Amino acid sequence: GAGVSQSPRYKVAKRGQDVALRCDPISGHVSLFWYQQALGQGPEFLTYFQNEAQLDKSGLPSDRFFAERPEGSVSTLKIQRTQQEDSAVYLCASSLSGLSSYEQYFGPGTRLTVT
């Protein structure tokens, strides 16, 4: 079956532009996570959805970052007025449930480069 997909795979944005990154989770997965992975680092948690509800957005670095999952399936991470420090790979993961016993399945990521 299909895994988690993300688009675009690569995005180059000029400083100050807005970007939107899409995540298609595995069908039927209730939980969806966004992570930011800077070069040479491990993924850092950004936000979590259970169905359409955003239950935790404590990892979003600033109010320029906004995520949504309006129908409890596809999710979009939006970054407004991009800055150079936003350059990173953005990973999406989904799982059947947010409970610890369920594995998270990761997408291939979107590499964002802000010039």
Add this chain to the structure above:
Amino acid sequence: AQTVTQSQPEMSVQEAETVTLSCTYDTSESDYYLFWYKQPPSRQMILVIRQEAYKQQNATENRFSVNFQKAAKSFSLKISDSQLGDAAMYFCAYRPPPSGGYQKVTFGTGTKLQVIP
């Protein structure tokens, strides 16, 4: 807050040999989950192995096994009979206790494994 430390930024191993990747973590909890993830250059993160802290037996998945030392808060990954396809970044990760609700994962900084033919 939980922390996960991987002190080996890079490791190398000869093909068919065995290598051990180190990981330590900090938590005040008694029950939790630990993971090793593999991230090849294509960047799709794949779960390699999982350990539940309440289980004393070390997890094993084919050529991959862990040495879980709960008291020392150590969780190393051993790869036996290394293959070229094992070359990747390996991340150690921690997830809090299964006390209900969601639980976010904390990752280490990763170890880049090179496999030498």
